Amino acid sequence: MLGVLLLVSITLVLLDVRGSSAIGGLRGLAATVIGPVETAVGAAAAPFVSVAQSVTSFGNSQERSEVAAQELAQATGSDQTQTDNARAASQLDAMLKTAGTRGFQVLPARVVAYGSAQTFSGTVTIDAGSNDGLTTDMSVMNGNGLVGKIVAVGPTTATVQLVTDDDSVVGARLVKTGDAGALQGTGQPGESILRLLDPTSPVKEGDQLVTFGSPDGKPYVAGLPLGTVTGMRGEPGQADRVAVVAPAARMGALDVVGVVVTSPRGQARTPVSPAAPNASPPASAGR
Amino acid sequence: MPRLTLPRVLLIIASLGTAVVLQSAVFARLGLPGATPDLLLVVVLVVALVAGPAVGAVTGFAGGVLIDIAPPAAGSIGQTAAIYALAGFVIGHAQFEPGRPDLQSVLSIGAVAAAVVLVQAILGTLLGQPEVTWSLVPLLVATQFIYAALLALLIIPAIGVMYRGAGDEGRFA
Secondary structure, three states: HHHHHHHHHHHHHHHHHHOOOHHHHHHHHHHHHHHHHHHHHHHHHHHHHHHHHHHHHHHHHHHHHHHHHHHHHOOOOHHHHHHHHHHHHHHHHHHHHHHHHOOOOEEEEEEEEEEOHOOOOEEEEEEOOOOOOOOOOEEEEOOOOEEEEEEEOOOOOOEEOOOOOOOEEEEEEEEEOOOOEEEEOOOOOEEEEEEEOOOOOOOOOOEEEEOOOHHHOOOOOOOEEEEEEEEEEEOOOOOOOEEEEEEOOOOHOOEEEEEEEEEEOOOOOOOOOOOOOOOOOOOOOOO | OOOOOOOHHHHHHHHHHHHHHHHOHHHOOOOOOOOOOOOOHHHHHHHHHHHOHHHHHHHHHHHHHHHOOOOOOOOOOHHHHHHHHHHHHHHOOOOOOOOOOOHHHHHHHOOOOHHHHHHHHHHHHHHOOOOHHHHHHHHHHHHHHHHHHHHHHHHHHOOOOOOOHHHHHHHHH
């Protein structure tokens, strides 16, 4: 009995590795059936989850003030569902502001399910899918910056691969110097690895990263906050020198996110005819 | 061992489905330190304790496939199924009185769940997928032992009682 089951398991692994369409169909069926149930249960559990997250997270000052605001709301008699709605509304505001500044058209969604920590992968389910016009390789963001990209869509749900997933690689650019590199996830929520194209370029703690951007903004749109350098590993000047980066979006407590449906980079550009350099004083801000 | 009847099969299927949804939509989002409480595995292990190694192995296989295809899983299919089937088979050999969470069964469920985390990390390292951060593994193993043992205290009576009830033709069929 056990032997047969193990053989079937190995067959499944092999079929999956070969990209069998049967496995894809199985996943699609699961997304269609289980996705809506996860959405319903996730929404019902949201108030309790947000309380637990505020207890288990040791966040930054902004989060502490959010927790303080929640406690204040509780003390003044409003129930947990209301404070959860208020927090979601403020996250939505922040997300729309970040998207609006960059001219992105976004579809708001909520995170309803997470993968288990012991699987070492970082994927979450959001409550919007192909019925809402979502496709794979769309960027997902929140008010703080890039969250990840869509890797699978069901009718009413989509799976997002987080920036911190061990399979995730995002093109990155240092804000200060413009140096390009690749941000690689490690499977750990607060710690990604940045490899610069030029390992000798100066990087130090506190440097900010934004997304480099892909053609048509897929899978990643350009110019979104990506993270902050928190330390360095390896010898200066050596090829194995990497920077450790804390992602801008806190992956442990995701709620309201936005899927970037169209970005300015995806639209046709208009040629410009700049004035001759000595005709007018330079007005550009430069990088 | 109690006979496997249709109501019992339906009970096992319903328990697996509920566990998969609760695990990803609630437990994994709580942000608890270390591992995510593996409700699905605890359900598999309790079923195996009540119904024996054969049913335990099949239940573990089904649960493993389910968690690997249910969103948001995007990794490989089959690894979890093989490990859970093995876990169900192993613990199914223990002698057990359904519905009574004695110290021995609670601790053995915690131990097997912790071992499963370790085996998953080893298998992940050997296959290179997923990339395992070994500095986290001791914490994951230790916390999974505690979470699984605590969950077992609740799941053993729940499934034990329902399983015995579902076999009683007069009440369910």
